[in-house]
Each structure stands twice: as structure tokens, then as C-alpha cells.
Amino acid sequence: MQQALLLSDEKAAPARTEICLIKNQVHCHVREAGNCLIGQDALPQQKEFKMKINWFAGCWNQAVLKLNRIWRARRSVEQARRRQHRRALRQTPAEPLESRMLLSATVSTDQIDYAPGSTAVITATTDGLPDHNFQIGETLQFQVSRTDGIADHAPGNLPWIVTDGSSGFTPYQNSAGIGVFPDTDGRANGQIGTTWFVDSQYAQSTLKLTALGLTSGAVATYDFSDSAIVISSNKNWSAITTGSGINGAPTATDTIVVNNGVTLTMNVNNAVAGAVILGNGTTGTAKLAFSTGTLAATLGSLTNNGTATVTFNNANSTLSVGTANTDNSFAGVISGAGNLTKIGTGTWTLSGVNTFTGVTTISDGVLSVATIGNGGVNGNLGAATSVATNLVLGGGTLQYTGADASTDRAFTLTAGTTSTLDITTNNLTMSGAAAVTTGGLTKIGTGTLTLSGTNGYTGLTTVSDGTLEYGASNALSSGGVTVDGAAATLAMTT
Numbered sequence: 001m002q003q004a005l006l007l008s009d010e011k012a013a014p015a016r017t018e019i020c021l022i023k024n025q026v027h028c029h030v031r032e033a034g035n036c037l038i039g040q041d042a043l044p045q046q047k048e049f050k051m052k053i054n055w056f057a058g059c060w061n062q063a064v065l066k067l068n069r070i071w072r073a074r075r076s077v078e079q080a081r082r083r084q085h086r087r088a089l090r091q092t093p094a095e096p097l098e099s100r101m102l103l104s105a106t107v108s109t110d111q112i113d114y115a116p117g118s119t120a121v122i123t124a125t126t127d128g129l130p131d132h133n134f135q136i137g138e139t140l141q142f143q144v145s146r147t148d149g150i151a152d153h154a155p156g157n158l159p160w161i162v163t164d165g166s167s168g169f170t171p172y173q174n175s176a177g178i179g180v181f182p183d184t185d186g187r188a189n190g191q192i193g194t195t196w197f198v199d200s201q202y203a204q205s206t207l208k209l210t211a212l213g214l215t216s217g218a219v220a221t222y223d224f225s226d227s228a229i230v231i232s233s234n235k236n237w238s239a240i241t242t243g244s245g246i247n248g249a250p251t252a253t254d255t256i257v258v259n260n261g262v263t264l265t266m267n268v269n270n271a272v273a274g275a276v277i278l279g280n281g282t283t284g285t286a287k288l289a290f291s292t293g294t295l296a297a298t299l300g301s302l303t304n305n306g307t308a309t310v311t312f313n314n315a316n317s318t319l320s321v322g323t324a325n326t327d328n329s330f331a332g333v334i335s336g337a338g339n340l341t342k343i344g345t346g347t348w349t350l351s352g353v354n355t356f357t358g359v360t361t362i363s364d365g366v367l368s369v370a371t372i373g374n375g376g377v378n379g380n381l382g383a384a385t386s387v388a389t390n391l392v393l394g395g396g397t398l399q400y401t402g403a404d405a406s407t408d409r410a411f412t413l414t415a416g417t418t419s420t421l422d423i424t425t426n427n428l429t430m431s432g433a434a435a436v437t438t439g440g441l442t443k444i445g446t447g448t449l450t451l452s453g454t455n456g457y458t459g460l461t462t463v464s465d466g467t468l469e470y471g472a473s474n475a476l477s478s479g480g481v482t483v484d485g486a487a488a489t490l491a492m493t494t
Contacts, residue, residue, distance in 0.1 A: 229250055229254050229255065229256045229257070230256075230257045230259065230280075231256060231257065231258045231259060231262050231264050232259045232262065233262060234262055234263045234264075234265070235262075235264060235265070236264075236265045236267045236268075236291075237249065237250075237264065237265065237266045237267055237268050237271050237297075238267060238268045240256070240264075249268065249271070250271075250272065250273045250274075251272065251273075251274075252272045252273070252274055252298075252300070252323065253274045254273050254274050254275075255273070255274050255275045255276075255277065256273050256275070256276045256277070257277045257280055258276070258277065258278050258279065258286040258287070258288065259279075259280050259284075259286060260279055260280060260281060260283070260284025260285060260286055260306060261284060261285065261286070262286055262287070263286075263287040263288075263289055264276075264286075264287070264288050264289070265289045265290075265291055266288065266289065266290045266291060266295055266297050266317075267291040267293065267295070268295070269293070269294070269295050269296055270296055270297075270298075271295070271296070271297040271298070272297070272298050272299070273297075273298075273299050273300065274299075274300040274301075274323075274324060275299065275300045275301045275302075275303070275324060276288060276299050276301070276302050276303075277303050277304070277305065278302075278303070278304040278305070278308030278309075278310075278332060279304050279305035279306035279307070279308050280305060280306075281305055281306055282305060282306055283306045283307075284305075284306040284307070285306060285307045285308065285309070286304070286305075286306070286308050287308070287309050287310075287311065288302075288308075288309070288310045288311070289310075289311045289313065290311065290312045290313050290314060290317040290319070290336070290338060291313055291314070292313050292314050293314060293317075294314060294316040294317065295314065295316075295317045295318075296317070296318045296319075296320070297317075297318075297319050297320070298320045298321075298323060298343075299319070299320070299321050299322075299323070300321075300322070300323045300324030300326075300344075301321065301322070301324045301326060301328045301346075301348075302319075302321045302328075302330050302348075303328050303329065303330055304330055304331055304332045307332065308330075308331075308332030308333075309332050309333050309334075309335065310332060310333075310334045310335070311334075311335050311336050312334075312335070312336025312337055312338025312339075312356060312358065313336060313338075314336075314337070314338065315337035315338065315358065316338075317336075317338040317339070318338060318339040318340075318341060318358075319338060319339070319340055319341070320341040320342075320343050321340075321341070321342060321343065321344075321348055322342055322343040322344025322345075322346055322348055322364065322365055323343060323344050324344060324346065325344045325345045325346045325365075326344075326346045327346045327347040327348075327349075328346070328347075328348060328349075329348070329349035329350070329351060330348070330349070330350055330351070330352065331351045331352050332352050333352045333353060333354055333355065334350075334352065334354040334355070334356045334382065335354070335355045335356055336356050336357075336358075337356070337357050337358055338356060338358045339358035339359045339360075339361070340356065340358065340359075340360050340361070340382070341360075341361040341362075341363060342360075342361070342362045342363065342364070342365055342366075342367040342396055343363050343364050343365065344364055344365050345364060345365045346365050346366070347365060347366040347367075347368055347399070348365065348366070348367055348368070349368040349369075350367070350368070350369050350380045350381070351369075351370065351380060352380070353378050353379065353380075354378065354379065354380060354381070354382045354383070355378050355382065355383050356382045356383065356384075357382065357383055357384050357385070358382070358384065358390075359384065359389065359390050359391075359392060360381060360382060360384065360390065360391055360392070361392040361394055362392070362393055362394060362395075362396035362397065362398055362419070363394040363395055363396050364395060364396045365396055365397070366396065366397040366398075366399050366422070367396065367397070367398055367399065368399040368401060369381050369398075369399070369400060369401070369402070370400070370401045370402035371402055371405070372400060372402075372405065372407045372409060372428070373407060373409075374386060374407055374408045374409065375387070375390075375408055375409055375432075381409075386407075386408045386409050386410055386432050387410060388410035388411055388412045388432065388433065388434060388435040389412055389435070390409075391409055391410070391411040391412065392411070392412045392414060393411055393412065393413050393414065393417075393419030393420075393421075393439070393441075394414035394417055394419065395414065395417040395418065395419055396419060396420070397419070397420040397421075397422050397444075398419075398420070398421055398422070399422040399424065399445075400421070400422065400423050400424065400428050400445075400447070401424045401425070402426065402428075403426055404426045404427045404428075405426075405427075405428055405429070406428070406429035406430075406431065407428070407429070407430055407431070407432070408431050408432050409430065409432050410430075410432025410433050410434060410435070410453065411430075411432065411434055411435075412434065412435040412437060412439075413434060413435070413437050413439025413440065413441060413457045413459065414437065414439050415437045415438045415439055416438060416439070417439050417440070418439065418440035418441070418442055418459065418460070418462075419439065419440070419441060419442070420441075420442045420443075420444055421441065421442070421443055421444075421445075421449055422444045422445040423443070423444075423445040423446075423447030423448060423449045423466060424445045424446065424447055425445070425446060425447045426447050426448075427447060427448040427449075427450065428447065428448070428449055428450070429450040429452060430449070430450070430451055430452070430453065431452045431453050432453050433453035433454045433455055433456065434451075434453070434455035434456055434457045435456055435457070436456030436457065436458070437456070437457050437458070437459075438457070438458050438459050438479075439457050439459045440457070440459030440460045440461065440462070440477070440479070441457065441459065441460075441461050441462070441477065442461075442462040442463075442464055443461075443462070443463045443464065443465070443466060443468045443488075444464050444465045444466065445465055445466050446465060446466045446487070447466050447467075448466060448467040448468075448469060449466070449467070449468050449469070450469040450470070450471060450493060451468070451469070451470050451471070451475045451476070452470070452471035452475060452493070453475065454474050454475065455474070455475055455476065455477065457477050457479075458477055458478050458479045459477055459479045460477065460479050460480055460481075460482060461476050461477045461479070461480070461481045461482070462481075462482045462483075462484060463481070463482070463483045463484070463485065463488040463489070463490050464484055464485040464488055465485045465487055465488055466487070466488065466489070467488075467489040467490075467491055468488075468489070468490050468491070469491045469492065469493050470490075470491075470492055470493070471492070471493040
């Protein structure tokens with residue numbers, strides 16, 4: 001005896017119709033209403049099986065088969081093949097299944113990232129054949145999968161059926177009533193799917209899938225990304241609750257959203273995150289705070305909604321921003337005695353009246369500000385003293401976009417690097433003395449930069465755009481000056 005495959009629907013199929021068993025890619029022919037013959041290569045012990053097939057609204061569906069009961073073998077495969085061949089000669093070829101099916105439609109969604117409990121809107125579009133959007137009686141198959149390749153950790157893979165094109169439906173759950181989670185590492189990064197049947201009254205409608213704590217991915221043509229980690233109550237970095245409800249430290253690809261009125265405290269060293277967003281609306285306050293230990297954090301980006309603050313509670317803490325290599329801005333206030341480092345190739349714009357007194361380092365990309373006050377004065381660049389070690393240019397660009405201004409802030413050019421001062425339109429005078437290093441300096445932007453201090457750097461000075469003025473005989477590097485732009489000017493102030 002062998003197990004036979006039996007569909008859940010009990011309706012018989014008309015004779016003289018060809019169907020295909022998707023699961024094992026075996027073609028078979030209907031012998032009589034409701035019965036079909038399976039080829040020898042599909043049978044473990046060369047037996048003939050009896051099966052039922054689905055029939056919906058006049059169309060064949062590529063149905064998911066499941067084991068139902070046991071049948072006895074009735075004749076040998078060779079006898080069955082001879083009978084099948086004789087029948088095939090008398091039968092009229094059936095209409096091809098492919099012309100009636102939604103076989104390879106593109107699936108799109110209303111967003112690429114779903115927070116737990118949100119609703120995903122998934123829409124099928126053309127598969128390249130005429131009128132092959134969702135049609136009456138068609139199915140769209142999804143499969144639960146995990147990153148380790150296991151199909152599902154709940155018993156069985158049951159279909160999800162669309163019962164209302166606008167209200168959505170409930171995802172499959174296991175026998176204990178727990179929603180299927182797509183991965184064993186406790187992070188929402190798997191794919192999830194099922195089979196949908198489109199009833200006639202919902203043909204051409206938009207299908208909605210309720211995530212219910214799962215991060216979902218659509219069949220083959222579209223994947224959802226991880227949900228953001230939403231902090232809704234005061235928490236420490238090492239005990240963050242992720243969007244899927246699992247505790248664990250964020251990774252370099254995670255996005256953390258700190259809700260209004262909430263403080264996220266940095267209490268672990270070498271913390272990382274893909275992005276941190278302080279606040280979830282146009283109003284309200286969210287906070288990122290460094291605890292009293294010596295800590296370092298590296299973020300892909302740091303942005304804010306509403307009023308946000310970053311507070312350093314230890315002078316030895318450092319916040320590095322920019323690994324995402326994207327342009328973003330932060331309008332909140334950064335305070336305390338910690339250090340701020342710009343990394344990554346993007347532009348990070350600071351527009352808050354910052355009061356932090358630590359070192360500002362620009363190692364890569366652009367740090368853009370509209371105010372650079374004297375040492376100890378609050379502004380976009382903070383309120384550090386004017387000593388050269390508090391403003392370090394290590395190969396990146398300090399961009400000034402503000403009005404005509406002057407500052408006594410000195411700076412350090414990291415040895416062996418060439419850094420850039422970008423004065424976009426107006427005039428900036430820097431009277432502080434640059435430290436003695438082998439670093440080089442490039443002036444860009446259409447504005448005017450005036451160096452009036454006694455600068456000690458020995459690398460090359462390059463004027464690529466705008467005007468570089470020097471107000472003292474030893475204001476420029478001893479390593480030489482190059483003017484290489486058509487609109488570049490080197491001038492001495494009188």
C-alpha cells in the first residue's frame with residue numbers, strides 16, 4: 001500500500017483534461033471524473049494512485065497537494081501506461097493550463113519596511129501576458145521560509161485564503177496559537193508567504209496582509225526588510241526590545257526609532273546601529289544619552305523628528321556618525337563633554353545650537369554647519385575651546401554655509417591627510433593657528449576663506465575654487481601653494 005495525494009476540495013474534474021502536479025513536476029492525465037494517473041517516475045514503488053483535483057470557477061488552479069489517505073495498488077504501471085497511451089490517442093488536446101494562470105506576476109508593496117502589527121498592501125501586476133493581473137479563480141502562492149532553508153517550524157504549511165479584498169486575513173498560526181516566526185535568531189529578517197485564492201467579487205482588488213509581528217517577503221519578486229526597532233519606553237542600549245518583541249543588541253543594519261518622551265541610554269561600548277531616529281512626529285522630545293562610562297557608538301545616521309537631544313555624561317565617550325554613506329541632518333541639541341566624529345562619505349548637517357565641549361573630528365565625508373563661533377560659544381559646531389586639538393580635520397570636509405563671520409577656532413590637520421574647507425558663498429575668517437603637522441589643506445566653494453593666524457602645517461595648500469586670503473606672512477603652509485581652478489584666487493589682505 002502507498003499513500004495517495006488528495007486535494008481538499010471534493011469536486012470532480014471533467015475527463016479529457018491535462019494537469020500538472022507542481023510539487024514534483026510530473027504531468028498526468030485524468031482517467032475519469034475525479035481520478036488521474038501518475039507516471040512511474042513519481043512513484044516510490046511503481047504503483048498507480050487515485051486522487052481528487054480542484055476546480056474553481058471554470059479555471060484550473062495549480063493546487064497545493066497534501067496527503068489524505070491510503071489506497072491499494074490496482075494494476076501495474078506498465079498496464080496503466082498502455083491504457084493511458086490508448087486513451088491519449090482518442091482524446092482531444094486540452095486548452096493549455098498556462099494560458100489561464102497567473103504564473104509569474106510581479107508583486108509590489110506599499111513600502112519596503114513593516115513594523116510589527118502594521119498592514120502590508122501587496123499588489124500583483126502583469127506577468128507579461130495579456131490580462132494576467134489577478135483574475136477570478138486564480139491563486140498566488142507564497143511559501144514560509146527561513147534563512148537556514150527550513151520551510152517552517154510550525155506543523156504543516158497551511159494556505160492563507162483571501163476572504164475579503166479590503167480587510168485582509170489572519171496569518172497561519174501553529175497549534176499553540178503562536179504566529180510563525182521566520183527565523184531562529186530572533187530577528188525579523190526572513191520571508192513569509194502562502195496561497196491566496198481570489199474570489200470573483202474581489203478580482204482585481206488590492207490584497208492586504210497583516211504582519212502581526214512578522215517581517216514578510218513576497219514570492220520571488222519582492223522582499224521586505226527588517227522592521228525598525230521601536231523604543232517605546234526608557235531602555236538601555238543592551239536591553240533594547242526589537243520590533244519583533246525579542247530582546248537583543250541592535251546590529252549595524254538595524255534602524256532604531258526612539259519614541260517621543262523616551263530616553264535611550266547608551267551603556268555598552270562599541271555599540272552599533274544602522275540608523276537612529278529620535279522622535280516619531282513633528283512634536284515631542286526623544287533623547288539619546290551616554291551613561292557615565294567610557295563608551296563609543298557608531299551609527300549609520302542620526303536624525304530627529306520634533307525636539308531631540310543627545311547627551312554625553314562622560315568626557316571620554318565618542319559618537320561616530322555616517323557609516324550609511326547617506327546625506328542627513330540633525331537639528332537637535334548635542335550636549336555634554338563627549339566627542340563627535342563624522343565618518344562615511346555622506347553629508348551630515350548640524351543645525352542645532354549645540355553645547356557639547358568635546359573634540360569634533362571630520363575623518364570622511366562632509367560635516368556641514370551654518371555657524372562657527374569663537375571657542376566656548378554655543379553653535380552648530382559645539383562650544384569647545386579654541387585650542388587646535390578640539391577641531392580635527394582628518395581627510396574630510398568642513399563646510400560653512402552661513403553668513404559673513406569670523407572665529408578664533410584653531411584646527412589640526414591630521415598628518416598624512418589632505419582635508420578641505422568649503423566656504424559655499426560668503427566670507428569666513430579663521431584667526432586661530434593651525435597645529436604643526438604634515439597635513440594638507442584644500443579650499444573649495446565660491447566664498448572667501450581668510451586665514452589670519454600663524455599656521456604651522458607643512459603640507460600643500462590648494463585653492464580649487466573661490467578665494468583664499470592670508471593675512472600674515474606665515475599664515476600659509478611652508479609646503480607650497482597651488483591655485484588650480486579657473487575661478488580660484490589667492491590673495492593677501494592689507
